[in-house]
Amino acid sequence: MKGAIMKDFLNHEYVRKLVVLSFLNNYSKPVSIEKIAEKIGSTKFTVQSILDDLEYDLLNEKTLTLGKTVDKEYFLKTIELSQDVFLDRIHLNYAKKSVIFMMVDELFDKNGINTKKFCIENYISQATFSRSKQKLALIVEGCGLQLPSYSKNGIEGSEYRIRNFYFLFYWSFFNSVEWPFDVESYHKIASFIDKDESKLFANISKIQRNKIIYILYISLKRISLNNSLKEKPSKDLKEFPNYACFFNCMKNFFFEYGIKTPELLESEIHYLFFVFYDNKLIDFDEDIxxxxxxxxxxxxxxxxxxxxxxxxxxxxxxxxxxxxxxxxxxxxxxxxxxxxxxxxxxxxxxxxxxxxxxxxxxxxxxxxxxxxxxxxxxxxxxxxxxxxxxxxxxxxxxxxxxxxxxxxxxxxxxxxxMEMEVEPVVVYIENSLDYRVKEILEKKIERIFGNKISIIKTLTKHIDLFVTDHHIQGEDIRKEIFVPTFTDRKKFDLAVKAIQKLVSQKVVLSNHTKINHFFH
Structure with a gap:
């Protein structure tokens, strides 16, 4: 397995741990050390060492533990939510201890790095700092920016792109776990959005709202560090009713922070107008x-x-x-x-x-x-x-x-x-003891899947799944899910999962058909 969660910003030892965690997270049953080693391209000794470290790392995790069977096979054991959410927190914890992550955080906070002070405070050698800086320079260059020889000068390049780099960095690491900056700033920006009288933010989703808060915070931070936008907008944009409403709303926002210089307001608001539209964060009434x-x-x-x-x-x-x-x-x-x-x-x-x-x-x-x-x-x-x-x-x-x-x-x-209907999953439901049980099962399944399925009353050649309490002679047993009655929750859930899998397959097939339509 190559790759891990945002691996480029993490120390190598944490990447290895996350590769193992990701593998266990995606595997449906306990896995042997040999299997893990084979899949991630490592030795059994290395994998054992990583698993020992993970066991220790997860001791303080309240929602996730590393389980081990009597046959020494490993699995992830969750207590509450989905495993991916828990991996996000673990990933963030590892990131906070990684040199490149800390460097980006320092660059954002101070617009530069005092190398000597940074190394002393984080117990990092000059050699480690140098290697990490070279790696970070490659990441930054991959984003069309530059990290100068002297890190105290900060990341250089287009201010639009620099802000997007920081947005993607913080959003990707933190959004599902915690707010990365001071809580007071979050509440102040959120309060402005919630109380805005222009109704610009009236119909935004929770994720859109959070993205807007991140973007606004990053803009305020960059302004406070005297990083102005060099791209000059056209004043004629104010002629558009949409832009006028947006401009006035954002002007009120910046006024709350004492930012009132006309030229600065003009460039900052034009930037936000583009970024909000580019990320589809606001639905404008007028044709943009x-x-x-x-x-x-x-x-x-x-x-x-x-x-x-x-x-x-x-x-x-x-x-x-x-x-x-x-x-x-x-x-x-x-x-x-x-x-x-x-x-x-x-x-x-x-x-x-x-x-x-x-x-x-x-x-x-x-x-x-x-x-x-x-x-x-x-x-x-x-x-x-x-x-x-x-x-x-x-x-x-x-x-x-x-x-x-x-x-x-x-x-x-x-x-x-390409508008194309997804074919419904064809389901045949039977109960050999009570027709009412059959009809209850039909109604329960129909209410879950609606028009994604077609429940038929008679046997045909084109049935995707049989939900039954007995084997139907002449039919493929691999298509049968045995559900004796509607009160057997475990068996009923198996039927629901089987239908959901078939629905997903039909959607994928439909998408492929749509795309394949254009090939010749």
Whole structure:
């Protein structure tokens, strides 16, 4: 097994522990040391040492322990919530003790690192600091930024991108566990959002609300360290009713923190407008396409490239796009290119539980789609105008980075645009002793799955699952789940899980059919 949870920011010893924990977390039954060693590519001695350490590390965990059978097979034993939530906390605890994590935290807090003081306070040797700094420099460079030789100068590059780097870092590590900064700041920002009279935040979800709080806190922190936004917005944005409402709301927010300089307010609020929209944190009433149309008037290259992109996309995938689809694509590809130009950071650094070689494409249909996306990219890049656009505006992204961005974009578009019904799972329910038991089972299962299943009354050739109290002659026993009565909760739950698995398979099949429709 390669990869672990955001491994690039963690000390090697913690990565090894998380690899073992992730493996146990994903395994449905106790596993031998030999099996673990084989799967993670390590020796039995090393695995035993890691398991001993984990046993000690988990002593203070109230919700998760490491279990061991009489045959010396290991498993994770949870008390309350899902295992992944618990791994998030363990992962964060390991991160807080990791040098690179501490360096990023220090850079954010102080905009630089006093090497001597940092090493003394954290009991780190100069050699360890140097090695860790080199690794961090590679991560930062992968995000289109720079870490100068003297860390006291902080991370350098586009302020939009620096803020996104810190947002992704803190959000990915902390969001499911705890707030990373002072609690008073959280409550003050949250209170502003909750009491806002403009109703800008009226319909946001909990996760959107928390993201907004993180983004606003990071903006305030960067302002306090005199890290101003160099990107200058157009004043004409104020002509849009949406932007005027947003501007006034955010102006009131900054006023609460004594930030009133017109130029600073203008650049900061424009930044927030873009970031909130890019992350889909607020639903604007007005068609935001006006904003991007205006942007294209100021930078006609964007609009020209988007139209060219749509034409090549249409040709490579042999589509017949409607006018509405073309307008939506124009809007969305503009947004994607703006994201890549202004804030993009390499996603693999911030995702949890990924295997790097399969990060974007794993199944055959996805690998096939990626080949088509590569074909699209190279067709685009043959064009001089697109090539110049790419090396000018998307210069921090490698060819592979751009292909990966296009892959997710196109995958999303094709699945959303191709309306295709998912076939229901066909279930036959029988009870040999009491027809009322049969009908109760039918109703209970029907209420759980609704139109995702079709319960039939007679035997046919196309039945996905039998829920029965006896083997039905001539039918495949592997399709049968034995449920003697509706009060047998354990057996009933097995039937529900079996149906859920089949529903998931049907959804995957439907998605594959949608995507495969475009291949020729």
């Amino acid at each position: 396409l006006q904003y991007f149309t205006y942007m294209n008037k100021n930078n006609p290259t964007y609009g020209k490239i988007s139209n060219f992109w749509i034409n090549i996309f249409d040709d490579v995938f042999k589509l017949t796009l409607s006018q509405k689809q073309k307008i939506d694509l124009f809007h969305d590809i503009n947004t994607l290119h703006a994201h890549c130009e202004l804030v993009h950071c390499k996603q693999k650094y911030f995702y949890k539980n990924y295997i790097e070689e399969n990060f974007y494409a794993y199944e055959k249909i996805e690998l096939k789609l990626k080949k088509y996306v590569e074909k699209l990219f190279y067709r685009l890049d043959e064009n001089t105008e697109y090539h110049n656009f790419r090396i000018t505006y998307l210069k921090v992204l490698s060819d592979e980075d751009i292909i990966n961005q296009y892959f997710v974009f196109i995958y999303h578009f094709l699945l959303l645009e």
